[in-house]
Amino acid sequence: MATIYDVAKRAGVSPKTVSRVLNGDAPVSQKTREAVSAAMTALGYVPSHAARSMKSHRSGLIGLITGAISNADEVAAPAGLPELFIVQGVQHVIESSRKTLLISDTGGRLDRVPALVRTFQEHRVEGILYVSDFHKPLDVSLDCQGIRKVLVNCFDDAGTPAVIPDDEGGQYALTKSVVAAGHKRIAYLTLAPGMEATRLRMKGFCKALAEAGISHDPALVMATDLYGSPGEHQLIWDTLDKFFTLDEPPTAICCGNDRLAMAVYGILRKRGIAVPEQVSVVGYDDHRLISETLYPALTTAELPYSAMGARAARLLLDLLADPLAREPDAPILVSGQVRQRSSLVAPNLDQNNVISLKGRTEI
Amino acid sequence: MATIYDVAKRAGVSPKTVSRVLNGDAPVSQKTREAVSAAMTALGYVPSHAARSMKSHRSGLIGLITGAISNADEVAAPAGLPELFIVQGVQHVIESSRKTLLISDTGGRLDRVPALVRTFQEHRVEGILYVSDFHKPLDVSLDCQGIRKVLVNCFDDAGTPAVIPDDEGGQYALTKSVVAAGHKRIAYLTLAPGMEATRLRMKGFCKALAEAGISHDPALVMATDLYGSPGEHQLIWDTLDKFFTLDEPPTAICCGNDRLAMAVYGILRKRGIAVPEQVSVVGYDDHRLISETLYPALTTAELPYSAMGARAARLLLDLLADPLAREPDAPILVSGQVRQRSSLVAPNLDQNNVISLKGRTEI
DNA sequence: ATTTCTTATGACACCGATGTCATGACACCG
DNA sequence: CGGTGTCATGACATCGGTGTCATAAGAAAT
Incomplete structure (x- = not known):
């Protein structure tokens, strides 16, 4: 590999x-610049990041730790959505800041x-x-020896900067749509008890x-998320x-995640209950x-x-850019949209103001 | 950050x-070793990768280029499965070889x-x-200036080492199960015409x-994969x-991917056709x-x-380990298993040897 | 006791960039 | 025409490790 000396x-x-031509940090005559550029091209010269970062003490690297990649075959982990999407969002921002993202995977093992x-x-x-x-x-001790860090989708009680989803607000807005x-x-099939999302969304x-x-009718709220367990379908059933079989059955069912909803679709139809006509x-x-694909x-x-x-x-880039920047003193909440699609319609009630389950056929 | 001189x-x-203690490449007396270790711990010393790789000319890095991360919200791209799973497989092998994976994302833009x-x-x-x-x-010119490379899920005609799925063998085995x-x-809702997978699987x-x-009855083969297009459900319908409405309707439907199957489930049930009892x-x-979640x-x-x-x-590690290693002269095919689950059962035929669609109710 | 051979350690240069400082070449000024 | 300033360029040291070679301190052999 050619070096700056060869060039x-x-x-x-x-x-x-040559260094000056590379970095444009000092005037270089037109003629010289061209000669140098020609030499660089001819030799296929690419500067060494190692040598640069050694001198400058700046690596231009941001590290990201995730289990997204190795977890991917348990793609429907408890909360439902692969955290890979988080990595995607990170990638976009980091790349446009001319830094390089170093992604490491835990392989599912916190140790x-x-x-x-x-x-x-x-x-x-x-x-x-x-x-x-x-x-x-946060479920792992994360000693970074003074390197700035930001938590995503988790939080600690030591005041580490963190970004988390607005679960309460999201479920609130969604439920309002159902009410509207x-x-x-309205029944609610929640995620597993004890999860942060379960508690906040219930709120x-x-x-x-x-x-x-x-x-609030407790008979309409049940935890049913058992991903990976063969008994899940039975439990939902x-x-x-x-x-x-309640006197007043629900006219709408909120599911803890889209995956549960997919299972519910299958079971409801098996039982001859039409979505969304009846529920x-x-x-x-x-x-x-x-x-988008469910029907x-x-x-x-x-x-x-x-x-x-x-x-x-x-947030991380801001903290890095200004060493004096104050860290946010509470986790940052990020809100999502309610996506209106065709599975939610007005309830179909009979004269007794109860859901009409006529025409129901077990298939 | 402490340096080897500080230690x-x-x-x-x-x-x-200190270097010898770090690398264990030459004898160091017990006493010295302990003193050095103590100093390293006290100073929180971590050797600089940049300095090391500069001297050794070995970075220990493997680069991976993908669109998986930025593509993630089009998670059901044509062939169906996010290539992120490929990254997962790579990660496992690279990490256990004590190298570090540098992942870069195209952001969907080949340029x-x-x-x-x-x-x-x-x-x-x-x-x-x-x-x-x-x-x-391969749809991009990949000039790596002599760096060894391996293509995954694609191939070129220049003999670059490549690893691709055994689409023909997979569909063959799956179809044999259906026949068995x-x-x-047997109907077949294929992926988009022109795709490698479509051609090979049809074979x-x-x-x-x-x-x-x-x-082979051409009336039973149709291309229906239109991900992202609002007309897809109508087309499948x-x-x-x-x-x-054929004289002899199919008793089984092969779908180009699981996502299509999910859509088919919904539509069949809407039309009162039970899976798997009738189809x-x-x-x-x-x-x-x-x-696993569909019902x-x-x-x-x-x-x-x-x-x-x-x-x-x-393959890449092998090629790197032995500079003389011969590259495989054809793409390496990797085969997958047939996963038997409950959506496939024996056909339910009437006395005319035709599918029994009695009891069908539009819901 | 002297030589020889290990074993343990250090001095020094070097990897490939860049920051600092010095210097040569001109242009411009009075 | 000499003095001053600007522009373009180079010499050299340095970042933090490691390879090479030299050498001091003991141990073993003679």
Whole structure:
């Protein structure tokens, strides 16, 4: 590989002059510049990042730690959407800032994080982004030896800058849409209890109902997310069974994520209940592969992963640009849109103001 | 950041001795080793990758170019499965070889590839993997200036080493399973014409039928993949309509990918046709988010992206380890499994040996 | 005791850039 | 015509490691 000395010799100038042509940081005569450029082209010269960063003490690298890649075959992890979208958002921002993103994967094993951090340190990354697979408290000790870091999709109680989804607001807005469509009996198939998203979204769900003057009926709320477990379909089946043997069955079903909604579609139809004619269904995540392809297309709330990644990357770059910049003192919430599609319509009620399940046929 | 000189001074030895402790490449007395280790710990010393690679001329970096990350919101690109799974397979192999993977994303713009290659060159990557979003001829000029490269999910006619999926074999095996279940009238909703996968899988499909003595009926083959187009559902609807008004309707439907199968499920049920009781459905890709969650679970052929990534990474490492290693002279085919799930059962025929569509109710 | 051979360690140069400082060549000024 | 300033360029040191070679300190052999 050609070096700056080779170029200098060929162009008949000093290495320093070649450096000046490269960086344009000092005047170089037109003639010299052309000679140097010609030599660079002829030799296929590309400057060495290692040599540069050694002298400048600036690597231009940003490290990102994720489990997205190795987790990808459990693509529907608890919260539903692969955190890869976060990486996408990060990538866009970092790349347009002329820095290079170094992505490392935990391979699903948190005990490997220290080794990844060490690799980042060897490369003298200027900042680190830690991306969690779903919204939760940080579950790994992340000692970065003074390197600036930003958490994405997780948070700690040490005040580390963090960017998280606005789960409460998202479910609130989505539920309001369901209410606005005229529904009063709204069931909710939640994600696993104990998850941050479950708690926050329930809060948003209840808030929207309360504002609409609809009393909260515990019989309409069930946790059903069991990804990977063979019993999941049975559980959803039984849960729906309970709902539809109530005196006043639900006219709309909120699902903890789009994947659950996909399962619900299948089971409802198996039981001869038409979506959306007899029951409306909404999801969460806006996992477009699902929400756009399901028939009918799914109304859902966007989990703004890409925007979160972009926000986190921008935050990190800002912190790096100004060493005195104050870190935000609370996690930054990023909100998503409600995506209206055809699975949500006005309820179809009979004269008793109860869902009309006539014409139902088990197929 | 502490340097090897700081450590040396603190331990009262020369930098070279510290280097020896770090690399263990020459004998160091027990006492010295301990003093040096203590100093390293006290100073939080981490060696500089830049300085090391400069001297050794070995960066330990492998570059990977993909559109997977920025493409992620078009997660169901033509061939169906996000090529991210390829990256996952690569990551596993590279990481266990003590090298570091540098991932760059095209942002969907092929004209940015040269810039990415240049960045890789600056970092002196030892090899480059180019990952295509679906199986096709290489569609970008990839001038790596002598850096070893391996193509994944694509191929060129210049003999560049490549790893691609065995589309023909996959569809052949899958179709054989459908035949083995007893089906003789098998419809095929193909991917877009012109795609490598479409051509090869059709070949496998026909081969399996021919071996079973089933004549190929063109009326049962239609291209329906229109991802992102609002007319897709209508097209599938109309296509299914044609199938089921034939004198001998199909008893099984092969779909070009799992996403199409998901759409077909919805439409069939809307039309009161039960899966799998009246019609069996199979997909392609084994996109587990879909195939495991659909109700009933989907029989499908695995598109072995992860294995392809691993294979390509291993090939690249082998080529790097032995500069004289001969490149394979044809693309390496990687085969996937057939995943048997509940959407495929024996056909339900009436006394005329025709599919029984009794009990059908439009819901 | 002297020579020989390990073993442990250090001095020094070098990898490929760039920052600092010096200098040569001109143009412009009075 | 000499003095001053600007422009273009080069010499040299340096960043943080490691390869090469030299050498001091013991251990083993004579």
